[in-house]
Amino acid sequence: MNLVLLGYPGSGKGTQAKILSGKFSLFHISTGDIFREAIAAKTQIGVEVSGYLSAGRLVPDKLVLEVIKTRLAKETRGLLFDGFPRTVDQAQGLDDYFASRGQCIDAVVFLDVDEESVVGRLGSRRTCSKCLKIYNLLTSPPAKEGLCDSCGAKLMLREDDNPDVIRRRIGVYKDQTEPLAAYYKGLGNFYPVKGGQDPEIVAAEIAAVLKNNVK
Numbered sequence: 398m399n400l401v402l403l404g405y406p407g408s409g410k411g412t413q414a415k416i417l418s419g420k421f422s423l424f425h426i427s428t429g430d431i432f433r434e435a436i437a438a439k440t441q442i443g444v445e446v447s448g449y450l451s452a453g454r455l456v457p458d459k460l461v462l463e464v465i466k467t468r469l470a471k472e473t474r475g476l477l478f479d480g481f482p483r484t485v486d487q488a489q490g491l492d493d494y495f496a497s498r499g500q501c502i503d504a505v506v507f508l509d510v511d512e513e514s515v516v517g518r519l520g521s522r523r524t525c526s527k528c529l530k531i532y533n534l535l536t537s538p539p540a541k542e543g544l545c546d547s548c549g550a551k552l553m554l555r556e557d558d559n560p561d562v563i564r565r566r567i568g569v570y571k572d573q574t575e576p577l578a579a580y581y582k583g584l585g586n587f588y589p590v591k592g593g594q595d596p597e598i599v600a601a602e603i604a605a606v607l608k609n610n611v612k
Contacts, residue, residue: 400417400504405508409592426478432446446460484576515563516564588606
C-alpha cells in the first residue's frame with residue numbers, strides 16, 4: 398500500500414505518519430526530515446532549502462522530486478508520504494514515477510484542522526539545536542525547560558515556526574496545494590479525516606478508512 402498524508406503544516410502529519418507506518422509496515426518518507434538533515438549538515442541543498450523555508454515558501458518541485466526519487470530508488474516496501482506532494486505538479490510527477498514501477502497511490506488522507514489551531518500548535522514547537530528532536534511546549538514539553546531530553550542541547554524556535562511565518566506558510570499552502578484535493582478527488586482516492594483530536598483517535602479513523610477503501 399502507498400499512502401499520502403495531506404494537511405496544513407502542523408496538522409499532525411508527522412505524528413500520524415509514525416503511527417501508521419508502524420501499524421501497516423510502511424516506509425515513512427518525510428521531505429521535512431530530509432531537508433532538516435541537509436540544513437543541519439549545511440550542504441548546498443540545505444542552504445538553498447533553508448532560504449525557501451525561512452521565507453515561508455515552498456521548495457521548488459524539481460528539487461523535491463529529485464530528492465524523493467533518489468531516496469526511493471531501491472525501496473521495495475509500501476510507502477507513506479508525509480508533507481509530499483505539495484503541488485499538483487509534484488503529484489503528477491509522483492504518479493508518473495509510480496506508473497513507471499507498475500504501482501500507484503492507493504489513498505490520500507487529508508487531516509482537516511482549523512487555521513488558528515495550526516498557528517497555536519506550531520508556535521509552541523521547539524526543535525533541538527543538535528539532534529533535531531521536536532517538542533511542543535503545550536503537548537510534549539521537555540523535562541527541563543529549554544533543554545533536549547535526549548542530548549541536553551538547547552531547544553530553538555525554528556524560523557518557520559514563528560507565528561508570522563506560519564501564517565505565510567498557510568497562505569502558500571492555500572494558494573499552491575489546496576488544488577491537490579481537487580486533483581486527488583478526480584482520481585477517487587481522496588479521504589478527509591478530522592484532525593485535532595487525540596492522535597490515537599485520528600489514527601483509528603484513518604485505519605478504518607484504509608480498511609474500507611483500499612484493497
